[in-house]
Amino acid sequence: MKEHLFFPERLDVAAFARDAGQLSGELPAGGLTRLADAAAAEAPATAWPTVKWSVTGERREPRGAQAQVWLHLEASAETQMTCQRCLRPVKEHVEFDRWFHFVHDEAAAAAIDAETEEDVLVLSRSFDLFELIEDELLLSLPLVPRHEQCPEPLTLPLDQPLTEAEQGAERPHPFAALAALKKQGPAQ
Structure with missing residues (x-):
């Protein structure tokens, strides 16, 4: 039997699952442009370590039903x-480990997606696995990235002590102008 060569940029998902294919590798983080857009300005994605990933194809044959195509993807x-x-760079480790069920068309995907919690995608003979990896990494990013404890204490402009001139000067009341208008009475 002839062994197929599979390429992650244009993966024939059905053939990959039928052959119980396995692929793994590393991607430069800077090459995932949407993920790179999330980078701190001081720490561009081109300086990040590579993204590690692996994928396995599986064909499941449940009793009394059509064969199913599945991919197990980790990154x-x-x-x-x-x-x-x-507002300083914070390191975040992101990862995912998911199964994806592939179906023949959008209608089947919508029907299965409405019934179950499975991740359902449409079969393709030239599926871009790297795009799916980037999508899943983006979904794994924290909504509010922050240090457990920031490396330097936070300083706010309000924390600065007032100068002697500022302490002695009386600040105008913010509603003084309204009070003056009220005393004048209604406009004629």
Whole structure:
């Protein structure tokens, strides 16, 4: 039997599952442009470690039903995003480990998706696995990246002590102008 060569950029998912194919590798993080957009300005994705991934195809044949095509996909990455507290780069480890069920058309995908919690996708003879990896890594990113404890104490402009001139000067009341208008009475 002839062994197939499979390429992650244009994967024939049905053939890959039928052959119980396995692929793994590493991707430069900077090459995943949407993931790179999440990078902290001081830590671009081109400086991140590579993204590690692996995929396995499986054909399941349940009794009394059509054969099913499945992919098991895992990936992990070390990212650096902007901490929402101190606005400095924070390292975030993101990973996922998911099974994807492939069906023949959008209608079947919508029907199965409505009934179950499975991740359902449509079969393709030239499926871009790297795009799916990037999608799943993006979904794995924290909504609010932040350090457990920021490396430097947070300083706010309000924390600065007032100068002697500022302490002695009386601040105007914010509603003083309204009070003056009220005393004048209604406009004629």
